[in-house]
Amino acid sequence: MLSNTCKYAIRSVIYLALNAKDGKKIGIKKISEDLDIPTPFLGKILQSLARQKLLSSTKGPHGGFGLGKDPMEISLMNIVEIVDGLDMFENCLIGMRPCKTDTNNQDPCPVHNQFKGIRQQMFKLFNERTIGNLITEIEDTDEYISL
Amino acid sequence: MLSNTCKYAIRSVIYLALNAKDGKKIGIKKISEDLDIPTPFLGKILQSLARQKLLSSTKGPHGGFGLGKDPMEISLMNIVEIVDGLDMFENCLIGMRPCKTDTNNQDPCPVHNQFKGIRQQMFKLFNERTIGNLITEIEDTDEYISL
DNA sequence: AAATAAGAGGATGAAATAATCAATTGAGCA
DNA sequence: TGCTCAATTGATTATTTCATCCTCTTATTT
Numbered sequence: 001m002l003s004n005t006c007k008y009a010i011r012s013v014i015y016l017a018l019n020a021k022d023g024k025k026i027g028i029k030k031i032s033e034d035l036d037i038p039t040p041f042l043g044k045i046l047q048s049l050a051r052q053k054l055l056s057s058t059k060g061p062h063g064g065f066g067l068g069k070d071p072m073e074i075s076l077m078n079i080v081e082i083v084d085g086l087d088m089f090e091n092c093l094i095g096m097r098p099c100k101t102d103t104n105n106q107d108p109c110p111v112h113n114q115f116k117g118i119r120q121q122m123f124k125l126f127n128e129r130t131i132g133n134l135i136t137e138i139e140d141t142d143e144y145i146s147l
Numbered sequence: 148m149l150s151n152t153c154k155y156a157i158r159s160v161i162y163l164a165l166n167a168k169d170g171k172k173i174g175i176k177k178i179s180e181d182l183d184i185p186t187p188f189l190g191k192i193l194q195s196l197a198r199q200k201l202l203s204s205t206k207g208p209h210g211g212f213g214l215g216k217d218p219m220e221i222s223l224m225n226i227v228e229i230v231d232g233l234d235m236f237e238n239c240l241i242g243m244r245p246c247k248t249d250t251n252n253q254d255p256c257p258v259h260n261q262f263k264g265i266r267q268q269m270f271k272l273f274n275e276r277t278i279g280n281l282i283t284e285i286e287d288t289d290e291y292i293s294l
Numbered sequence: 295a296a297a298t299a300a301g302a303g304g305a306t307g308a309a310a311t312a313a314t315c316a317a318t319t320g321a322g323c324a
Numbered sequence: 325t326g327c328t329c330a331a332t333t334g335a336t337t338a339t340t341t342c343a344t345c346c347t348c349t350t351a352t353t354t
Contacts, residue, residue, distance in 0.1 A: 001148060001235045001240065002240065002241070002242075003311075003312090004242070004311080004312070005311080005312075007240075007241045007242035008242070010241045011241055011242065011243070014257060027329095027330065027331090028330080028331075029330090038312085038313055038314080039314095040313070040314055040315075041312065041313050041314080043331075043332080044312095044313090046331090047331080047332070047333090050331090057330095057331060057332090058320090058321070058330085058331080059319075059320045059321050059322090059329080059330055059331045059332080060320065060321030060322050060323090060328085060329060060330060060331080061321070061322050061323070061328070061329045061330075062321090062322075062329085062330090063320090063321070063322085063329075063330050063331065064330075064331080065331085076258070088148045093148065093149065093154075094149070094154045094157045094158055095149075095151070095154035095155070095158065096158065110161060110281045110282075110284065110285055111223070111272075111276065111281070114272050114276060115272065117268075118265060118268050118269055118272065121264075121265050121268075122265055125258075125261050125262065125265065129258065129261060134257045134258070135257075137257065138257055150341075150342090151341080151342070152341080152342075172300095174299090174300070174301090175300085175301075176300090185342085185343060185344080186344090187343070187344055187345070188342070188343050188344075190301070190302080191302095191303095191343090193301090194301075194302065194303085197301090197302095204300095204301060204302090205300080205301080205350090205351075206299085206300050206301045206302080206349075206350045206351050206352090207298090207299060207300055207301085207350060207351025207352045207353090208298070208299045208300065208351070208352045208353065209299080209300080209351090209352070210299075210300045210301065210350090210351070210352085211300075211301080212301085
């Protein structure tokens, strides 16, 4: 569904939104320990998110990663797009070339009509859900975020 | 979403259900040409489906692959399970270990409640849709199956 | 029985994904 | 200024997925 890399990315951004409020920075080593993600690999992932301005990073003592923008402005789709790309939302479920995402499809695959609605719901979820509204829900309900 | 291999597998079974009726066999070379799938790779895939009795195969002149059972008895899930496994339906969307598929989850991830319904729909679709009812729909509506 | 037409199976190669390592750069602090 | 901390960058390794090749076996046809 989502790549390993993408799952790491999403969990990291949620983690930062919860723990690096008001411009605080958290080091890659602490993040990787808390989330159980290999440290150097996490580095690469956070770098690519920082390049796209989703995160900010500073070097040197007390440096680390923090959010690059208002968490309400970061949708799950933003993260997925950077890491995995949009293939999942754009291409046919069973790989038939002429079968396209749009609703009035001239050349639908045999599962197109079944799958179309589900894909739309997923698209909506990933676009509407932002890191911001995820964490307010987490905080409101006292959810404990383990990994 | 689904692996390349799995997409090839599904398209091949649909193809066989449409073209290899009443015990007819079709050679791997013809299938791979019609579906634009690398021949030797397709061989491996069909072999694994045949080992699980979804397909049948015969060697020798006029040999080839055909369906191994009534197409109404082959669900999309049967194919996905053999090729990709059930990971997608069983594990957390963002890779949190304690977050489980079942509905009354003690330790849900921040997207669990949003995603749960969508995953159930997908599960249902893959289980309920069989190769048999796919092809009757195809034949009823004169759909042209290209790739 | 021999020739031929298929699939089966093992070994191998290439590409993408996942993960690591080492050297560099920049920021803060003394 | 110079030291140290932490991210950055580039090179390297490992694993999985995707794909090919070659040989073997089985089944049909003559």
